[in-house]
Amino acid sequence: MSSIPLTTTHRAQTFTVLGRIAPLIFLLALVLLFAVLQPRFLMPLNLFNILRQVSIYGIIAVGMTFVILARGIDLSVGSLVAMSGLVAAVIAKGGIEGRFLLSADGTGCGWPLAVIAAVAAGTLAGFLQGLAVARLSVPAFVVTLGGMTVFRGVALTIGNGGPISGFDDAFGWWGRGMIGPVPVPVILFLVVAFLAHIVLTQTRFGRAVYAVGSNPDAARLSGINTTRVTTAVYAVIGFCSGLGGFVLASRLNSAEAVAGSGYELTAIAAVVIGGTSLRGGTGSIIGTVIGALLTGVLLNGLVILNVSPYVQQILVGLIIVAAVAFDSFVKRQSR
Amino acid sequence: MTIHPRPDTVDVETSGRAERPVPFVAAVGLVKRFFGVTVLDGVSLSLREGEVRALLGENGAGKSTVINLLSGVFPADSGAIEVDGTPVALDGPRAADKAGISVIRQELSLFPDLSVAEAIFAGHLPITSLRLVDWKRVQQAARDALAQLGISSFDVRRPVASLSIAQQQMVEIARALTRKSRLVIMDEPTASLSPEEVGHLGEIIGRLSREGVAILYVSHRLDEIRAFCQTYTVLRDGRMVEEGDVAGVGNAQLIRAMAGRDVKIGGRRQAAAPGDIVLAVRNLAARASGRAPARVTNISFDLRAGEIVGLAGIVGAGRSETASMIFGIDPIGAGEIHLGGQRFSPSSTTEAIRAGLGLVPEDRKGQAILPERAVLENFALAGACQPRYRWLNDLTAEKLLFSGFIERLGIRASSFHAPIATLSGGNQQKVILSRWIARRPKVLIVDEPTRGIDIGAKEDVHALMRDIASQGVAVLVISSDLPELMALSDRIVVLREGRSVFETAGASASAEELMTKMTRQAD
Numbered sequence: 001m002s003s004i005p006l007t008t009t010h011r012a013q014t015f016t017v018l019g020r021i022a023p024l025i026f027l028l029a030l031v032l033l034f035a036v037l038q039p040r041f042l043m044p045l046n047l048f049n050i051l052r053q054v055s056i057y058g059i060i061a062v063g064m065t066f067v068i069l070a071r072g073i074d075l076s077v078g079s080l081v082a083m084s085g086l087v088a089a090v091i092a093k094g095g096i097e098g099r100f101l102l103s104a105d106g107t108g109c110g111w112p113l114a115v116i117a118a119v120a121a122g123t124l125a126g127f128l129q130g131l132a133v134a135r136l137s138v139p140a141f142v143v144t145l146g147g148m149t150v151f152r153g154v155a156l157t158i159g160n161g162g163p164i165s166g167f168d169d170a171f172g173w174w175g176r177g178m179i180g181p182v183p184v185p186v187i188l189f190l191v192v193a194f195l196a197h198i199v200l201t202q203t204r205f206g207r208a209v210y211a212v213g214s215n216p217d218a219a220r221l222s223g224i225n226t227t228r229v230t231t232a233v234y235a236v237i238g239f240c241s242g243l244g245g246f247v248l249a250s251r252l253n254s255a256e257a258v259a260g261s262g263y264e265l266t267a268i269a270a271v272v273i274g275g276t277s278l279r280g281g282t283g284s285i286i287g288t289v290i291g292a293l294l295t296g297v298l299l300n301g302l303v304i305l306n307v308s309p310y311v312q313q314i315l316v317g318l319i320i321v322a323a324v325a326f327d328s329f330v331k332r333q334s335r
Numbered sequence: 336m337t338i339h340p341r342p343d344t345v346d347v348e349t350s351g352r353a354e355r356p357v358p359f360v361a362a363v364g365l366v367k368r369f370f371g372v373t374v375l376d377g378v379s380l381s382l383r384e385g386e387v388r389a390l391l392g393e394n395g396a397g398k399s400t401v402i403n404l405l406s407g408v409f410p411a412d413s414g415a416i417e418v419d420g421t422p423v424a425l426d427g428p429r430a431a432d433k434a435g436i437s438v439i440r441q442e443l444s445l446f447p448d449l450s451v452a453e454a455i456f457a458g459h460l461p462i463t464s465l466r467l468v469d470w471k472r473v474q475q476a477a478r479d480a481l482a483q484l485g486i487s488s489f490d491v492r493r494p495v496a497s498l499s500i501a502q503q504q505m506v507e508i509a510r511a512l513t514r515k516s517r518l519v520i521m522d523e524p525t526a527s528l529s530p531e532e533v534g535h536l537g538e539i540i541g542r543l544s545r546e547g548v549a550i551l552y553v554s555h556r557l558d559e560i561r562a563f564c565q566t567y568t569v570l571r572d573g574r575m576v577e578e579g580d581v582a583g584v585g586n587a588q589l590i591r592a593m594a595g596r597d598v599k600i601g602g603r604r605q606a607a608a609p610g611d612i613v614l615a616v617r618n619l620a621a622r623a624s625g626r627a628p629a630r631v632t633n634i635s636f637d638l639r640a641g642e643i644v645g646l647a648g649i650v651g652a653g654r655s656e657t658a659s660m661i662f663g664i665d666p667i668g669a670g671e672i673h674l675g676g677q678r679f680s681p682s683s684t685t686e687a688i689r690a691g692l693g694l695v696p697e698d699r700k701g702q703a704i705l706p707e708r709a710v711l712e713n714f715a716l717a718g719a720c721q722p723r724y725r726w727l728n729d730l731t732a733e734k735l736l737f738s739g740f741i742e743r744l745g746i747r748a749s750s751f752h753a754p755i756a757t758l759s760g761g762n763q764q765k766v767i768l769s770r771w772i773a774r775r776p777k778v779l780i781v782d783e784p785t786r787g788i789d790i791g792a793k794e795d796v797h798a799l800m801r802d803i804a805s806q807g808v809a810v811l812v813i814s815s816d817l818p819e820l821m822a823l824s825d826r827i828v829v830l831r832e833g834r835s836v837f838e839t840a841g842a843s844a845s846a847e848e849l850m851t852k853m854t855r856q857a858d
Binding site: 202203204205206207210211214215217218219220221222223224225277281282 | 684
């Protein structure tokens with residue numbers, strides 16, 4: 001037998017470890033940079049502000065991690081956020097004036113039903129897209145590009161083009177409330193991320209998601225129902241988008257059809273910055289959480305430094321590419 | 336069109352080999368390190384014009400590195416490559432191409448969607464005075480190059496993907512010819528060829544050699560090396576351990592040189608008392624899909640508990656297709672399968688696996704491994720152990736179970752969590768076999784059990800298959816390697832053109848007889 005030692009060298013090992021924590025290093029570097037340039041950045045109020053901003057697309061990015069791990073992509077999440085926000089708003093309001101009425105006294109159906117409806121709408125929409133991807137073999141890019149338009153149209157139809165706003169306090173608590181010093185959406189984000197982490201690392205379904213993304217043929221030949229797994233990951237991101245839509249409506253005290261536009265790119269950026277491969281099969285929720293934080297820190301830091309919103313866009317784009325380039329450089333070195 | 340400016344002085348058959356003063360290509364003292372690990376340590380070899388040299392060695396011995404250095408994929412850390420006696424810097428594939436060196440890789444690097452003619456000329460398309468591609472000339476020259484190889488039967492406008500592997504190889508060789516290559520490196524060229532196609536390749540090698548093209552023939556298959564090559568070089572652990580004339584060396588010596596120890600090959604299996612019939616296949620035929628006719632038309636055989644049955648046949652005889660139907664990948668067109676006496680027609684792999692079947696596919700990289708995932712995850716993919724809770728992974732039980740396999744099979748991995756792609760082919764195959772054996776299947780189908788793995792690991796895999804058969808598993812082996820099939824099987828079923836045409840006891844089979852049955856045209 002070959003006796004060439006296959007042990008990795010010291011240098012490669014260093015880079016392997018570095019590769020795993022590259023996004024974290026990048027995040028800390030950014031925090032440090034902003035803290036030095038503007039001490040106000042590190043104030044607890046600002047930090048919680050960042051977390052609150054991150055939480056909604058963070059929830060969506062968690063769902064996006066499932067999809068990308070399974071070698072898919074979902075461009076429809078922004079539209080799903082708008083659609084499910086409007087669904088939540090309609091239920092919370094008890095109907096739409098002049099069109100249909102759910103509760104006769106006009107007091108609305110309360111937030112629990114609103115959450116359930118929003119999440120159900122998102123999950124169903126995701127499930128349908130998943131079916132199209134898995135059973136009809138239409139590329140995910142195409143299905144969700146179509147879905148992006150379709151669900152935006154559904155949102156416009158529900159709201160008849162206009163916003164629905166003004167909810168009760170119980171509804172508003174989910175987006176604006178606090179538990180101690182911590183905003184409620186942040187807690188929701190962390191809970192969703194924690195559950196997703198457990199699902200991906202500890203369950204058979206999680207393993208199947210990685211398997212389908214790594215080698216769909218091998219997964220199928222090993223008895224994994226790849227159709228079901230593919231459908232399921234789109235249902236998962238639909239669920240996350242539904243929840244995100246509800247929280248956004250609650251936070252803004254208003255739901256409208258233009259809400260959530262651009263979320264698909266922010267979510268994909270967070271996932272990719274977090275080290276998940278667009279080729280599927282490798283990545284983690286922890287990475288995605290770091291990726292989402294990094295994106296949030298970046299946006300907030302630039303605002304605090306009074307960088308013009310126009311220039312901000314340029315910088316954000318460049319830094320996203322730089323972060324991923326750094327990640328893949330480190331991974332190449334570890335080989 | 337003359338493709339090889341053949342120096343008239345060269346005549347390998349008659350001129351004494353030792354007298355040729357300047358070899359065409361010579362590598363002197365090549366050293367290559369990756370991250371401080373020396374993978375090639377002072378390797379020298381040379382080829383004269385028209386010489387066919389075998390490069391042997393186990394996986395990891397450094398053969399691929401030699402190929403990559405000669406073809407300019409990466410530079411050597413020290414040592415020199417000389418062409419016509421002058422050192423050259425092969426600082427990229429284009430430089431190697433210019434120096435007249437081309438490689439026919441194991442995983443063919445052709446462009447599947449291009450036409451044959453385009454693939455032959457990709458990167459060097461002739462142009463007209465208007466700087467447009469001269470398609471007429473491309474097609475004519477492509478036809479000429481193929482005619483040189485004795486192929487006139489196929490349309491050069493066909494997409495490469497529609498060709499068989501053997502034909503694709505011919506296209507690659509034609510490409511080398513049009514590049515006026517003087518050294519063609521062939522990396523495991525016969526890995527997926529039928530015996531007939533191997534014969535044809537041998538003729539072509541002979542023809543190229545007579546025309547003065549030097550060939551570096553990299554292979555594990557000793558009979559081919561004996562038939563095609565004049566000289567050989569054996570690598571082991573990155574060093575050159577032996578070289579000489581093929582005519583003056585025995586197989587045993589070559590194997591010893593490669594392995595550094597004596598390896599027993601071809602030890603026949605002790606015939607065991609066969610158990611009950613587990614799997615019965617009766618008049619099985621595939622369903623035609625689209626315009627393509629079904630490859631499998633009438634296959635029947637029995638498989639008993641504790642027995643190893645080999646399926647022999649050339650490529651296209653319907654061996655893998657039969658396995659696909661039994662395993663629920665492809666629909667059954669006609670005929671019946673009985674599993675444990677019950678009618679069995681699986682509609683999915685999941686159903687077949689639940690019924691107690693397992694399949695180790697032919698294409699390990701494409702269909703068996705999850706390359707970036709951990710070894711342990713690859714092992715557990717098909718559900719190695721019943722988890723304590725239905726939805727959760729049971730890492731503790733998996734590790735315990737897998738440790739047993741690691742020890743038993745000598746699997747070498749740096750940890751449970753190392754990505755399986757970092758393991759050698761032999762170790763990967765052992766993990767895939769463990770994946771199924773852990774499920775205690777009733778029937779295990781193994782398609783090309785030892786493709787692309789080194790001789791030492793080959794023996795381990797064989798021993799493992801004998802071992803599970805002796806524990807009562809019914810094993811169906813598909814292999815293009817006849818000695819392997821004969822050494823492993825209790826019985827051999829020969830398939831030809833989609834039919835089962837012959838059956839014999841493994842112990843009494845002869846290679847000649849099997850080959851005749853596999854290829855004979857008329858009954």
